[in-house]
Amino acid sequence: MIEIGQIIAVISWLFLITLFHLSLYPWIKEFLPRVAVPVSWTSGMILTALSTWYAVFCGLPPVFGLLPMVLAFICTVVFHKNGYYRDIPSEWRYYLLFLFVFFTMLIVRAYNPDINGAEKFMDHAFLASILRVPMVPPLDPWFAGGFLTMYYYFGHWMIATPAMMAGIPSNILFNLALPTIAALSAVNLYGTGHLVLKNGRLLPVLAFFMVNPYFIYLALTGTQSFTLLWDSSRVITNTINEYPLFSFLFGDVHAHVLGILAQSFLILMVTVAITCLGNGRKTHVLIILLTALGLSVTPVVNSWDVLIWAPMILATGIFLMLSECPVASIVKDLKALLHKIHNRIKNREEAWTLSPHAGAIYIFLVPVISILLVSPLLFGMHTQGIAGIGFVHTPTDIVEFIMVHGWFLAAFAFSFRKNLGRFPWILVAIIPFFFAGYLSAALAALFLVLAIQRRKGPADLLAAGGLAILLFCELFYLADNMGEIYYRMNTVFKLYIGAWMLCGTAAALMAGDELDAFITRYQGLKVRIIQCTFILLLSLCLIVPPVAVSTMHGPHTPTLDGMAWLMNSHKEDAEAIAFLRTLPGEHVIVEAAGDDYQYTSRVSSFTGIPTIVGWQFHEYMWRGNTPEGWYGVRGNDIRTIYENPDLTIPLMEQYKADLLYVGPEERLRYNISIPTRNLRELYKNRDVIIYQHDFSLDLPISGNAVTR
Structure with missing residues (x-):
């Protein structure tokens, strides 16, 4: 309840x-x-x-x-x-x-x-x-000593x-x-x-x-x-x-x-x-600051999203500039902006004023401010990144493509119907994809060209962004360690939600525009x-x-x-975990290592207390072989801690582990042999014993914890 x-x-x-x-x-x-x-x-x-x-x-x-x-x-x-x-x-x-x-x-x-x-x-x-333990960077709960x-x-x-x-x-x-x-x-x-x-x-x-x-x-x-x-x-x-x-x-x-x-x-x-954006200088500044705030967190919340939104912000700036002036004057305007910045910094003679073209300011300042806002966080990250870019050799079946994006494609077809009738030459854009067998790419390319050609408002810009993602996913993939069969899985997985949001919003705005016109008539x-x-x-x-x-x-x-489900299926673990969640301070716990997506690493997962190694393949995807040679070694060390009493304490000290968890999973996986010296029972219930290494500070005992 x-x-x-x-x-x-x-x-x-x-x-x-x-x-x-x-x-x-x-x-x-x-x-x-x-x-x-x-x-x-x-x-x-x-x-x-x-x-x-x-x-x-x-x-x-x-x-x-x-x-x-x-x-x-x-x-x-x-x-x-x-x-x-x-x-x-x-x-x-x-x-x-x-x-x-x-x-x-x-x-x-x-x-x-x-x-x-x-x-x-x-x-x-x-x-x-x-x-x-709120700290920056946070502790990695599945890799003792890591962040x-x-x-x-x-x-x-x-x-x-x-x-x-x-x-x-x-x-x-x-x-x-x-x-x-x-x-x-x-x-x-x-x-x-x-x-x-x-x-x-x-x-x-x-x-x-x-x-x-x-x-x-x-x-x-x-x-x-x-x-x-x-x-x-x-x-x-x-x-x-x-x-x-x-x-x-x-x-x-x-x-x-x-x-x-x-x-x-x-x-x-x-x-x-x-x-x-044309509602005054203060509004212009506020829009730039708020957009930069939103853009700043995309790479540190989900790095894949910056592959969508960095180009989208660039496209928005270009859209604004094209809406305000001919293409020929854009370069001139950017040069004037840089000249003003140079004079302001060097001579302090010229007061800061906005460029006549808001898009130029937007396209210049939003990325700069966004990087400045999160630079310590951004540059402190050490993610694996991608191993390269490849060409998709198994294009999406057109029926499967429509079964995912059909609602939006139908809205685009209805909204662009007049433009396609007026400019049938746009169909030329899909010919290469059509004859190469990339029918889904051809469909995305057709609507993308129509959106760029019309360039009517935010709906067309958002549609162009979403369709560009779909076209990219049909032609290219970002290489990772998912293997040959699932070579494009992560690319589609991580980019499709952004494509859905962009295409969905664009399709909704287009449908709403048609509805407004219908109601007016x-x-x-x-x-x-x-x-x-x-x-x-x-x-x-x-x-x-x-x-x-x-x-x-x-x-x-x-x-x-x-x-709550733990109390029904793993009651002893649930009680022990509840006790561990009350312990103050920083700790490292030894628990069974096992396969990803299974009921393993459950103690570190539910308490936040780091363990020697959790889901090993996930850690490998994140950190690769850094530090060198950790993969496999840490899992073997955990087995040694449980099975070789002569090495239990030295290995715990090596990983600075002060807690040793012995529960049903550990007994299932290992032949438990725990030394009697230098360990004390901190907690005990029917099936779980938690030992504490003597080098750690004494902790308050509660419930049915066992004292010396």
């Missing part, structure tokens, strides 16, 4: 993220009144997380990360005595949408709360590590930030994360619709939460409900084709899902740039009926698929405790 402590955690969580939002709301309301709620909500979340990271980076407690928010409130009182908070009741649609999506997804999580399966152990381990610099961890840090302030435990936080990402992203996309459309402002949100056509096909052909979700994300052969609703229902608090928030925010900010049309229809469709998207797949993890008593 959902206990009172869980309800308090939800209330505390909502209070804090709303506090982050309200601290920036008056300042953004002054310059971007139509989208002040979504912009301030997401930027407040990101800014607070960055402030907390920098506070810990400087050796301060995480709570110091609240200082920018506190200062913003103080400045609001001083400079905005009347404030803009009086306008909040008129923004009720944003808040209602947020609460509807948040609590709908929270109910989904309450009935599927288990931190079990897929990569949930890993995701929770990161959150638990950050909350247990999370080899993985883009900032999304987990961002989600952990409110939990640090409110004292929300990681097992509850895990099930608050995705409802929050979904709700804030929905608000961002509603803001995008609010800027562009008159009547169909919910359409971008609807596109965001739709299932793909293959889900519908499977449902209509009698596929069992518990396989609907999984099968709908494995459409294109030997790849993964996740879409946002799949990710939220599946429940992994993974980097590519956490990155959805920044991506939705950047979609909003690109739309803001195109529609609001037929004045008697009941707009309220249409708006209610969109609300109904959105409700169906958020209710029917979750109900259809509700059996995939089995029946549950509703709870937000992601570790």
Whole structure:
């Protein structure tokens, strides 16, 4: 059951993220009144997380990360005595949408709360590590002595930030994360619709939460409900084709899902740039700063996303420049901008003024500011990266392609129908792909050329970005260590959510534009009926698929405790882990090493206490062979610790391990032989004993722990 402590955690969580939002709301309301709620909500979340990271980076407690928010409130009182908070009741649609999506997804999580399966152990381990010992960089819970610099961890840090302030435990936080990402992203996309459309402002949100056509096909052909979700994300052969609703229902608090928030925010900010950039110099500066804030976190939340958004920001700047002036004057304008900067720095004679062309400033400053904002974090990361780029030799079957992207392709076909009739020569662009057998690439290329040719507004820019990703994935792949059969799996997997969001938002804006024109022609049309229809469709998207797949993890008593399942299936481990979660300070624990995606490394995963090695292949993907020769050695050392009492203590000291866990998994895998000297029983229940090495400090004993 959902206990009172869980309800308090939800209330505390909502209070804090709303506090982050309200601290920036008056300042953004002054310059971007139509989208002040979504912009301030997401930027407040990101800014607070960055402030907390920098506070810990400087050796301060995480709570110091609240200082920018506190200062913003103080400045609001001083400079905005009347404030803009009086306008909040008129923004009720944003808040209602947020609460509807948040609590709908929270109910989904309450009935599927288990931190079990897929990569949930890993995701929770990161959150638990950050909350247990907030430090920069965080400790790697699966590699004693290592840090999370080899993985883009900032999304987990961002989600952990409110939990640090409110004292929300990681097992509850895990099930608050995705409802929050979904709700804030929905608000961002509603803001995008609010800027562009008159009547169909919910359409971008609807596109965001739709299932793909293959889900519908499977449902209509009698596929069992518990396989609907999984099968709908494995459409294109030997790849993964996740879409946002799949990710939220599946429940992994993974980097590519956490990155959805920044991506939705950047979609909003690109739309803001195109529609609001001419509203004055202060508005121009604010848009640049906020866009840079969103762009800055993309490589540190999910590095794959920067491959989408760095080019998108460049394309937005070019779009703005082409909208303002002929191509011939762009180079001249950039030279003038650089000349002004040079004079300002060297002679301090010329006051800073904006270039006549806002796009030139935008394209120059957004990347620079974004790098400056996260440079210590960005340059402190040591991820594996990619091994190269290759050419796709197994193009996507056109039917599979349509089964993934069919909704958006249909909207593009309808929107571009007149342009294709007016410029049939555009069909020439697809001839090379057609004859080479790359039919899916041909379809993506056709709509891409049409979007670039029309260049009408934010919808065409977003469509061009999404279609460019799809075309790239049809022609190229980024090489990794996934083998020959799954050679393009990660490329498609990591880039397709961004493509879905860009194409989905673009298709929704195009459909909304057609709807606005239709309503204008037929004045008697009941707009309220249409708006209610969109609300109904959105409700169906958020209710029917979750109900259809509700059996995939089995029946549950509703709870937000992601570790509650342990008490039923691994009770002794659950009790021992609960004890370990109360231990203060830094520790290293020895536990059984095993295969990835199995019930191994469960102690480090659920406590955040680092172990010698966790899921070994995951660690190999992240850090390669650094430090040299670790792969295999660490697993063998764990076996030696359990089976050779003469080497138990020396090896524990080598890894600075002060805790030794002996439970059912360890007895199953090893012939346990523990030395009696230099170890004491810290905790004991029916099937678990936790030993402590004497070189560590004495710890408070609680429950049924065994003293000397």
